[in-house]
Amino acid sequence: MTDDVIQLKGIIKRYGNSTAVDDVSFNVRQGEFVSLLGPSGCGKTTTLRMIAGFVDPTGGTITVHGRDVTHLPPEKRNMGFVFQNYALWPHMTVAENVAFGLKLRKKKSAVYW
Structure with missing residues (x-):
């Protein structure tokens, strides 16, 4: 049994002829605090979006637990x-924005003011 919570093996992301992430591998173990640092455009956000599932990798594997x-x-x-910039729906109230994640998971929302 491994203590790895997140494991990336050879992750690649290409957009046409442009490579955004090239052969990234790392493990995050239980209790670790990890930061991705680098200049603008080096693939930090793309890597995080692949871990979260918002972007499909072109190659490699991502395992969680x-x-x-x-x-x-x-x-x-x-x-x-x-997100770095808030991802809020302007047509929804604050409570509706917060409860949206619960709706995706088919859970009842309860708001107490």
Whole structure:
């Protein structure tokens, strides 16, 4: 049994002839705090979006708790993602924006003010 919570093996992402992420591999173990650092355009956000399931990798594998999630949709990965720029729906109230994630998981929302 491994303590790896997240494991990336040879992750690649290409957009046409442009390579955004090239052969990235790393493990995140239980209790670790990990930061992805680098200049603008080096693939940090693309890598995180692949882990979250918002972008499909061109190659490689992503496992979470030993389960291959490489092509699993984001709503089935049981993880969250905090965007640099807020991803809010302007036509929804604050409560509706917060409850939206619960709706995707078919859970009842309860708001207490």
